Amino acid sequence: MNPAIVRLEEVTKVYRHGEIDVTALDRVSLNIAAEDFVALMGPSGSGKSTLLHIIAGVDQPTSGRCFVGETNVAELNHSALAEWRNRHIGFVFQTFNLIPVLTAFENVELPLLLTRLSARERRQHVEAALELVGLADRMHHLPRQLSGGQEQRVALARALVTDPTLLIADEPTGNLDAHAATEVLTLLQTFNRTAGKTVIMVTHDPKAAAFAKRTVHLEKGELLNGNGQHR
Amino acid sequence: MAIPLKYNLRNLRVRWRLTLATMLGIALVVAVFVMVMALARGLKATYVSTGDERNLLVLRRGSTADTTSQITRNEVRRIRYLDGIARNEQGEPLASAEIVVLATIDRIDHRGTANVVVRGVGPVALALRPNVRLVEGRWFQPSLRECVVSRKIAERFANCRVGQSFRTGKTTWHVVGTFDAAKTAYESEIWVDADEARKEFNRNFYGSILLRPVSTAAGAALARRMEQDPLLQVRVLPETEYFRDQTKMAGPIQFVGTFLATIMSIGAAFSAMNTMYAAVGARTREIGTLCVLGFRRRDIYACFLIESVLLALGGGVVGCLLSLPLNGVATGTFSWTTFAEVAFEFRITGELLAKGLGFALLMGVLGGLLPARLAARKPVLDALRAV
Numbered sequence: 001m002n003p004a005i006v007r008l009e010e011v012t013k014v015y016r017h018g019e020i021d022v023t024a025l026d027r028v029s030l031n032i033a034a035e036d037f038v039a040l041m042g043p044s045g046s047g048k049s050t051l052l053h054i055i056a057g058v059d060q061p062t063s064g065r066c067f068v069g070e071t072n073v074a075e076l077n078h079s080a081l082a083e084w085r086n087r088h089i090g091f092v093f094q095t096f097n098l099i100p101v102l103t104a105f106e107n108v109e110l111p112l113l114l115t116r117l118s119a120r121e122r123r124q125h126v127e128a129a130l131e132l133v134g135l136a137d138r139m140h141h142l143p144r145q146l147s148g149g150q151e152q153r154v155a156l157a158r159a160l161v162t163d164p165t166l167l168i169a170d171e172p173t174g175n176l177d178a179h180a181a182t183e184v185l186t187l188l189q190t191f192n193r194t195a196g197k198t199v200i201m202v203t204h205d206p207k208a209a210a211f212a213k214r215t216v217h218l219e220k221g222e223l224l225n226g227n228g229q230h231r
Numbered sequence: 232m233a234i235p236l237k238y239n240l241r242n243l244r245v246r247w248r249l250t251l252a253t254m255l256g257i258a259l260v261v262a263v264f265v266m267v268m269a270l271a272r273g274l275k276a277t278y279v280s281t282g283d284e285r286n287l288l289v290l291r292r293g294s295t296a297d298t299t300s301q302i303t304r305n306e307v308r309r310i311r312y313l314d315g316i317a318r319n320e321q322g323e324p325l326a327s328a329e330i331v332v333l334a335t336i337d338r339i340d341h342r343g344t345a346n347v348v349v350r351g352v353g354p355v356a357l358a359l360r361p362n363v364r365l366v367e368g369r370w371f372q373p374s375l376r377e378c379v380v381s382r383k384i385a386e387r388f389a390n391c392r393v394g395q396s397f398r399t400g401k402t403t404w405h406v407v408g409t410f411d412a413a414k415t416a417y418e419s420e421i422w423v424d425a426d427e428a429r430k431e432f433n434r435n436f437y438g439s440i441l442l443r444p445v446s447t448a449a450g451a452a453l454a455r456r457m458e459q460d461p462l463l464q465v466r467v468l469p470e471t472e473y474f475r476d477q478t479k480m481a482g483p484i485q486f487v488g489t490f491l492a493t494i495m496s497i498g499a500a501f502s503a504m505n506t507m508y509a510a511v512g513a514r515t516r517e518i519g520t521l522c523v524l525g526f527r528r529r530d531i532y533a534c535f536l537i538e539s540v541l542l543a544l545g546g547g548v549v550g551c552l553l554s555l556p557l558n559g560v561a562t563g564t565f566s567w568t569t570f571a572e573v574a575f576e577f578r579i580t581g582e583l584l585a586k587g588l589g590f591a592l593l594m595g596v597l598g599g600l601l602p603a604r605l606a607a608r609k610p611v612l613d614a615l616r617a618v
Contacts, residue, residue, distance in 0.1 A: 058523055058611050079527050086525020093615070097520040101241035111524045113235065158524075 005165065005198050006032035006055055011064035013050050013221075024050040026221040027064065037192040037199040039212035047221040048202045049170060055200060056089050056168045057081045069165060086114045090159030094171035096151040098143040104130065104154045105139040111162050129157035133187060149180025156187055160197075167191060169201040173208050185211040233530050234521065239538040242510065243545075253499075253506040254546035257591055260495040261550025265587040266557055267488025269577040273562075274484065277575040278477040281415035282470035286359055287450055289440040289457065292464045295476070297331045297439040298348075306463055307437055313456065315449035316442050319358055326442035327353035329425055332432045334399035337389040347384060348420045349399075351428025351437075359441050363417055368393040368408030373424035376431075379408035383418045383561060391421075402431045414576065416474060441470060496594050499546075503598025507539045511606045518606050519614030532607035539599025540592060547591025551584045 013025040024047045032038050040048040053059035054066050057073045066073045068088060076084055085091075098107045108129055112122045130136050133153040143151055152172060159167055169188065173181035189211045191197040201212060209215045217224040243250045289310060294300035307328040316324045330351040335344045357363060357370075371377035380391045385406075390397040396405045404423065412418045425437065444450035454467035511518070518531055558579040 053612060056523070058615070082522065082525050082527045085523060089523075091523050093520070095516075097516060097615075099238065099517055099520070101238060101245055106235070106237070110521075113233075114525045 257546025351425035507602035543595025
């Protein structure tokens, strides 16, 4: 087994709603190995998205430590976190989140604008990423000119184009029909198997989870063991 | 590299109705600003370009304008033959004793009347003012109630064309010629013989003497001598300085223009702010996405501020274009110095257009600051969850 690329140590996240504290994650400890494909499952409110956001550096834990490689993401400030996300995280959203006024090419190029690559190098990277998701012929289309499945494949290309440490997907098939969902999941699986990308995916759908190498279940902010019991 | 400019430009195009409305608001403010300033510039330029650096003007001590100055005939005789005054080919001193009176004349559309400067001049008046030249008809002859009028007066007032006559007071004046004064203050005048003017307007004095010394040094000596002469109650100043002082009348116009534009610009800046708040509101999830991709708060801040500035600059360009047709258009205003109408042209210069664009830029920055701050400070998760 590969060494852990993600290490969560006693991660707790508490949200405050007025006077009431809501515990979204309760002392969660978890290791994810490099080149793993993990599906995070659980009912609504179980804390799976919170866990994903903390690993991606979009949210910060109330306590505990979250290491990605050697970096404790919980310690980074806002600016450093933004730079870290650009280098290490490829994020795929349920709602695709493409910029509507930019073409597929320009959307995929966005994260590369923060790197030191030349325009020519950026073009090569973007074309390669769109080629990987089978949309090289759609690179000058605006998102509204693409189907839902195509939009999500563009989002996948955008997530991959910087060659990130982690590919994070939050319900990537939630807004897709069965055919498009299978296409996207197959692509995620391919990236994991052939390119060795570590993929962490939140899903409600057991069929989607079946594409992962392993599944981690959460309930009420805690991890469940393989028997469906709290660890 | 920051968020690309095309992102802003395309978003402005997508929301074209709101963009257009805001740009038009800013355009109107810039147009008003440029037009009023062009008016003040035109007025100033008219006076600044008037006067010859070689000439001296003699006025009654304490007077600020030739309309309120009085020089007696004895004083004229004493000054005219002083040493140091240049002479023409006939040996006549280049000193023109002049009188300025106001005549009330009908406007060309007969919608009311206006005061016009009637300048009584001596025979050497033209030699002292080389930029005044006859363009139609002939020069007036003394004692025949003849006059020559500037081209602008002929265009703006009734019965002032060559061959026509107009009445003022008890006298009917016959227009025998039209002159061009190269956009100077003389463009607002009617010229007649000085002694005839004194007679017809019941004045037993002159208003001023315009003279040319043989040299600058002689001019300084002449001025000293006249001002120190106990028999002369006069002040002597370069003709150009006299007209420069008259530019002060553009001050109130400039003030009103700036005041108006400032008040309007506050409204326009709020309009830009409103548009930018709407933009931030509509693109909250995009802001969240950009943050997740690695763009920092300052990138988001700059992005929305730049968009506001682009919006305002677009309005500024439209405003400048709206004001351009006014360049060179002739108009007139009342002078509180001479109590007469002064004709001039709107002057829109490159510098003025740059100021108009600067003004638009300021509105864009002021309108964009708060919305950009709001966009930059949105928590990433909240932004991502926005519908």
